[in-house]
Amino acid sequence: MRAWAGLMRSLAIYYNPLRRRQLRSFYADLLEPGDLCFDIGAHVGSRARAMRAAGARVVAFEPQEPFAGFLRRSLPRDIVLEEMAVGPAEAEARMAVSSLHPTVSSLSTSFAAEAADAPGFGHVRWDRSQQVRMTTMDAQIARHGLPDFVKIDVEGFELDVLSGLGQPVPMLSVEYLPAFRNRTIAVIDRLEDLGPYRFNPVTGEAGGFLWDDWRSADEARAWLSALPANGGSGDLYARLD
Incomplete structure (x- = not known):
């Protein structure tokens, strides 16, 4: 019942009509x-639906029930x-699940422990786990092209996802906290190891980029380092230069 309550909560949040319009408009300009x-x-x-609405062909990865x-x-x-996770290897993995706050369920073995003391996570409990299949970006590129x-939102597991990628992709985004x-x-x-990327953040659900231009990796690092620890999340976009 807690898992279904978490699903209903997520539907109420992410299918808000204003949010859906913002996403569709943003991806229509991006793709x-x-x-x-x-x-x-x-x-x-x-987001998969918003990408599709922009005319994109979409492969959605989601292992969590x-x-x-x-x-x-x-x-x-x-x-x-x-219906699988994406990570550094083809394997079975165990996901730490927060039934009531499923957006923060994670395959990172350290994320839940670190989050316990992080601003904004005091009310979250990881109360169960789920065994999931894991694939790699390279394997899925071989299968789908x-x-x-690539949109990556995996609660602290982003670097592991990119560890399974051996070539640059034209553009991607990762959630930042x-x-x-x-x-x-x-x-x-x-990403710098993979290719010459430039960066631009979207703060919260702003529906547009923060900067008028795409900036260097050093500028993106400096911006992140200056954010207050209790600040809001968002997505950092990277575009191959």
């Missing part, structure tokens, strides 16, 4: 019709659903 997109950590599918089951029943048939855009800025900075370091 081209026919682009291939990977939605890693699809959750309730709101009951969300995978919800997506299986509700996603349009032309969105490919992969090189994506034009100011209390865990070092994890995002490590993602920037990894």
Whole structure:
């Protein structure tokens, strides 16, 4: 029952009509019709649907129940659903699950422990776990093709996802949390190893980029380092230069 309560809570949050309009408008400006997109950590599918509305071909990755089951029943048939996690290797993995706050469920073995003392996480409890299948970005690129855009929202597991990627992709985004800025900075370091990326954040649910131009990795690191630990989250976008 707690898991279903978490699902209903997420649906109420992420299918808010204003939020849906903002997402559709944002992705319509970001993507081209026919682009291939990977939605890693699809959750309730709101972003996968917005990408599809922009004319993109979408592969959604979501291992967590009951969300995978919800997506299986509700996603349009032309969105490919992969009911698995994405990480550094083809394997079985155990996810720490927060039933009432499922957006913070994580495959990172240290994220839940670190979050217990982080601003904004005091009310969250990771009360169960789930065994999930894990694939890699490289394996999915071999199966579906090189994506034009990859959205990664996996609660502290972003670097592990990128560890399974051996080539640059044109554009991607990762969620940032100011209390865990070092994890995002490590993602920037990894992307620099893959190719010449430039960066631009979207703060919260602003529906648009913070900066008028795409900036260097050093500028993105400096911006992240200056954020207050109790500041709001958002997404950091990276575009291959």
